[in-house]
Amino acid sequence: MAARDILNLDNSMAPRLIRCLYIIALILITVMVILGLVRGVQVMSRSPVQPPAIAGNTLPAPGATTPQPPGPGMMGPGQRRMMAMMDRRGPMMMNRRFGRPIGPFGIGRNPVLAGLWIIFGALLHGAIALLVVRILAEMGLAVLAMPRRAEG
Numbered sequence: 001m002a003a004r005d006i007l008n009l010d011n012s013m014a015p016r017l018i019r020c021l022y023i024i025a026l027i028l029i030t031v032m033v034i035l036g037l038v039r040g041v042q043v044m045s046r047s048p049v050q051p052p053a054i055a056g057n058t059l060p061a062p063g064a065t066t067p068q069p070p071g072p073g074m075m076g077p078g079q080r081r082m083m084a085m086m087d088r089r090g091p092m093m094m095n096r097r098f099g100r101p102i103g104p105f106g107i108g109r110n111p112v113l114a115g116l117w118i119i120f121g122a123l124l125h126g127a128i129a130l131l132v133v134r135i136l137a138e139m140g141l142a143v144l145a146m147p148r149r150a151e152g
Helices: 002-007 014-044 077-089 111-145
Strands: none
Touching: 014 111
């Protein structure tokens, strides 16, 4: 019976297909919003970025060795990738020209504001996506409900 309905043009399956695609789009939008909320909470739970300490003209104690940064051969694959990303974009959310965090409300310095900004963005993107998908689904159903024009 189901194969005959699919192959036969007597029953229109386009409205059902639009409704199924609408449900799938709603599920994907929900997952996107939840992942955005989780990312915002993760950013909020980070410790704030500390400004670099300014070292005075103090000499190290006699006999004390200064720690050397690891050379390029001693880095792991994750560290190399992070260094490459830092070379391309600079430190996280830093303006290369002026050396200060960019973004509204000092987001680069305050992880709580950065997390709230990410959460707000996720909710806004979800609402916009929901409205667009809803409008497209209604347009599709309206086009299918239109009477067929007479041939001739």
